[in-house]
Amino acid sequence: xxxxxxxxxxxxxxxxAGGRERRIMGNPWYGLIPAVSYLLFFYLxxxxxxLSRSFKITQGSGIQFAPGLTLANYIEFFTARTNxxxxxxxxxxxxxxxxxxxxxxxxxxYTIVFxxxxxxxxxxxxLIIAPFWTSFVIRAFAWQLLLAEAGPVSxxxxxxxxxxxxxxxxxxxxxxxxxxxxxxxxxxxxxSVMENINPNxxxxxxxxxxxxxxxxxxxxxxxxxxxxxxxxxxTFIISFGDYVVxxxxxxxxxxxxxxxxxxxxxxxxxxPRASTYAMIMLxxxxxxxxxxxRLSRVGLNTE
Amino acid sequence: MTQKFxxxxxxxxxxxxxxxxxxxxxxxxxxxxxxxxxxxxxxxxATAVAEEEKIVNVLAFSGYEEPGMLDSFExxxxxxxxxxxxxxxxxxxxxxxxxxxxxxxxxxxxxxxxVPNLAKEKQVMELNPADLPVGDYLKPFDKWPxxxxxxxxxxxLNRFGxxxxxxxxxxxxxxxxxxxxxxxxxxxxxxxxxxDWFLPNMGVVSKWxxxxxxxxxxxxxxxxxxxxxxxxxxxxxxxxxxxxTTQALxxxxxxxxxxxxxxxxxxxxxxxPYLATVPKEGGVTWDQAVIVxxxxxxxxxxxxxxxxxxGPEFQSKLAVAxxxxxxxxxxxxxxxxxxxxxxxxxxxxxxxxxxxxxxxxSPRERPENIDEWAKIWDEFKAM
Numbered sequence: 001x002x003x004x005x006x007x008x009x010x011x012x013x014x015x016x017a018g019g020r021e022r023r024i025m026g027n028p029w030y031g032l033i034p035a036v037s038y039l040l041f042f043y044l045x046x047x048x049x050x051l052s053r054s055f056k057i058t059q060g061s062g063i064q065f066a067p068g069l070t071l072a073n074y075i076e077f078f079t080a081r082t083n084x085x086x087x088x089x090x091x092x093x094x095x096x097x098x099x100x101x102x103x104x105x106x107x108x109x110y111t112i113v114f115x116x117x118x119x120x121x122x123x124x125x126x127l128i129i130a131p132f133w134t135s136f137v138i139r140a141f142a143w144q145l146l147l148a149e150a151g152p153v154s155x156x157x158x159x160x161x162x163x164x165x166x167x168x169x170x171x172x173x174x175x176x177x178x179x180x181x182x183x184x185x186x187x188x189x190x191x192s193v194m195e196n197i198n199p200n201x202x203x204x205x206x207x208x209x210x211x212x213x214x215x216x217x218x219x220x221x222x223x224x225x226x227x228x229x230x231x232x233x234x235t236f237i238i239s240f241g242d243y244v245v246x247x248x249x250x251x252x253x254x255x256x257x258x259x260x261x262x263x264x265x266x267x268x269x270x271x272p273r274a275s276t277y278a279m280i281m282l283x284x285x286x287x288x289x290x291x292x293x294r295l296s297r298v299g300l301n302t303e
Numbered sequence: 304m305t306q307k308f309x310x311x312x313x314x315x316x317x318x319x320x321x322x323x324x325x326x327x328x329x330x331x332x333x334x335x336x337x338x339x340x341x342x343x344x345x346x347x348x349a350t351a352v353a354e355e356e357k358i359v360n361v362l363a364f365s366g367y368e369e370p371g372m373l374d375s376f377e378x379x380x381x382x383x384x385x386x387x388x389x390x391x392x393x394x395x396x397x398x399x400x401x402x403x404x405x406x407x408x409x410x411x412x413x414x415x416x417x418v419p420n421l422a423k424e425k426q427v428m429e430l431n432p433a434d435l436p437v438g439d440y441l442k443p444f445d446k447w448p449x450x451x452x453x454x455x456x457x458x459x460l461n462r463f464g465x466x467x468x469x470x471x472x473x474x475x476x477x478x479x480x481x482x483x484x485x486x487x488x489x490x491x492x493x494x495x496x497x498x499d500w501f502l503p504n505m506g507v508v509s510k511w512x513x514x515x516x517x518x519x520x521x522x523x524x525x526x527x528x529x530x531x532x533x534x535x536x537x538x539x540x541x542x543x544x545x546x547x548t549t550q551a552l553x554x555x556x557x558x559x560x561x562x563x564x565x566x567x568x569x570x571x572x573x574x575x576p577y578l579a580t581v582p583k584e585g586g587v588t589w590d591q592a593v594i595v596x597x598x599x600x601x602x603x604x605x606x607x608x609x610x611x612x613x614g615p616e617f618q619s620k621l622a623v624a625x626x627x628x629x630x631x632x633x634x635x636x637x638x639x640x641x642x643x644x645x646x647x648x649x650x651x652x653x654x655x656x657x658x659x660x661x662x663x664x665s666p667r668e669r670p671e672n673i674d675e676w677a678k679i680w681d682e683f684k685a686m
Contacts, residue, residue: 082685083685144550150554252547263681264681267501268674
């Protein structure tokens with residue numbers, strides 16, 4: 001995930017400012033060593049390893065690989081219908097989660113920043129993100145109880161006359177579980193950008209005769225867009241790659257891509273096959289999130 | 304590591320232990336308890352001495368560490384048991400045999416399916432049945448095929464259980480579950496829960512099709528197993544861990560699982576209407592065998608230990624271990640259990656158990672073409 005944070009340290013070095021001290025202290029680029037080595041060891045090397053494994057096939061016990069490189073894993077991936085299904089499920093679930101989470105989080109963040117009185121803002125935000133304090137897995141287990149047929153959600157639906165719905169162990173539950181997470185993530189992102197919107201801009205808009213809706217459309221939304229886009233990108237990354245929620249809430253039948261990847265390890269101990277899934281996942285995430293992050297930067301520059 | 308990593312088994316073992324540990328204590332607090340570290344003694348460094356030091360270094364799956372399990376052995380023999388509980392897989396346990404210096408471990412308790420291969424690689428000590436309490440063992444555990452290699456004994460079965468049908472007795476009758484065909488019944492659509500571990504499930508399906516032994520199949524037979532799984536697919540509403548499956552049954556949303564006492568006993572004890580049976584087509588077992596490593600420095604102590612853990616006292620305690628209930632092979636152990644415990648573990652009528660129940664179970668083995676089995680399972684889940 002570190003890769004999506006812009007590595008801006010290099011750019012912001014202005015050689016003319018305090019140049020003499022810098023020269024005495026040594027080359028300022030040395031300051032990048034920790035960050036670069038972090039990325040190298042914890043990101044680049046594993047990715048290169050995964051990439052190289054995905055062109056291998058196992059031999060014998062599964063720990064050894066046959067000599068030479070092969071496209072067999074990729075061919076296998078793109079020729080099996082079950083893989084398309086798993087991929088499509090991951091994609092649809094992630095898109096739905098991003099949509100729902102964005103809508104809800106936007107409303108929540110807007111309410112906190114512009115409607116809740118200033119002195120309660122911190123407290124409200126704290127309450128929204130309180131579920132972050134427990135482990136992701138424990139939260140998924142808790143949702144199991146809530147979504148079970150005998151659970152409160154089902155009881156409520158029965159009360160309002162919707163009837164008994166099977167939610168747990170379907171991907172409806174997966175979407176709900178991931179949306180809850182996405183809402184927290186997006187709310188934090190949106191809160192931080194919305195909070196920085198200069199109130200004078202709102203006052204100016206009002207002075208110029210803008211109605212509430214116009215102020216939102218012309219001022220608030222464009223200024224909050226970077227937060228929305230970055231939050232949406234992060235939510236997509238988590239949703240597309242998550243294994244816990246689809247397993248604990250989705251029921252393990254009709255598996256998604258991440259479950260197929262884990263299955264390649266747990267049932268078959270097939271590192272190359274799992275690596276192939278991982279590479280396909282990585283490429284998908286890059287293809288989807290890079291344009292989004294680019295757009296978010298456009299937003300920042302026009303400020 | 305010559306064995307293939309078998310993490311499905313791991314997840315079953317771990318989650319079963321985790322689940323049964325917290326099932327008793329109740330939901331939320333229990334989840335944490337399941338994650339709590341196990342109490343485990345570190346084995347003392349082994350030193351080679353001419354006369355056997357009064358110790359034995361044991362690596363076992365959980366149950367052995369519970370209070371009172373080993374006291375009488377230590378008292379009677381003066382041998383100190385350095386016990387470590389293994390939280391990992393069989394494969395990891397076996398990897399430890401190969402990577403530890405001689406004498407680090409004397410005794411281990413892997414799944415018996417691993418024993419023949421270990422014997423072939425000369426990693427385990429040959430055992431003499433005359434030295435061990437196999438005379439008291441239920442048939443066929445006295446001559447359990449996976450404890451033998453080329454006619455010689457290398458493992459002593461320690462505990463076992465089965466994969467048959469665990470069913471909700473309020474929704475299904477004993478007559479219903481006489482055959483595995485019930486799994487295809489329209490009223491069970493979406494109500495079948497499976498463990499996410501391919502070997503036992505596919506073994507049971509293999510027996511369903513009449514293949515015995517279930518793990519030695521031709522390509523055509525394996526194809527039939529796949530076909531049967533595809534047919535079963537719409538009936539299956541959950542493929543999860545032991546904990547998930549047990550919870551799914553407890554919730555009443557699922558009515559039947561391919562499982563045995565290790566799920567049913569816990570549910571039953573908690574007051575859920577669950578019974579387990581081996582249908583007429585049969586089922587497969589899970590088990591653990593005690594082995595003595597070939598490089599042990601304390602063969603005599605190890606044999607004494609094997610005699611103890613195969614004996615009635617230890618066996619009866621292990622059957623109702625807090626970690627999880629299991630069936631045990633020593634007939635005399637049954638006498639030391641309470642009436643209720645015997646009933647719960649199908650050990651009330653041992654002759655009947657041997658004749659009608661065990662005879663219908665096949666040992667869970669490692670198929671030669673295990674990759675193909677795994678692939679079919681992965682496809683089944685993705686359908």
